[in-house]
Amino acid sequence: MSYNVKIDESSCIAQGDCVELAPQAFRLDDHAVVIGGAPDDVLMAAAEGCPVEAIALLDADSGEQVYP
Numbered sequence: 001m002s003y004n005v006k007i008d009e010s011s012c013i014a015q016g017d018c019v020e021l022a023p024q025a026f027r028l029d030d031h032a033v034v035i036g037g038a039p040d041d042v043l044m045a046a047a048e049g050c051p052v053e054a055i056a057l058l059d060a061d062s063g064e065q066v067y068p
Contacts, residue, residue, distance in 0.1 A: 002060040005034045012054040018046040
């Protein structure tokens with residue numbers, strides 16, 4: 001499975017855990033921004049590490065949300 005990432009900008013508190021866990025995929029501005037890809041396990045770790053669940057992972061084929 002491959003993931004697409006969606007950031008809920010209104011929920012993001014810009015703590016930066018996602019950038020620490022997946023710097024190749026995220027950068028921090030006023031909120032987290034997707035800048036590239038990463039292996040699925042790294043994206044899942046970043047999503048799970050977000051303290052406010054602002055990162056949603058979608059199945060790249062079906063578009064179905066798989067996290068949270």
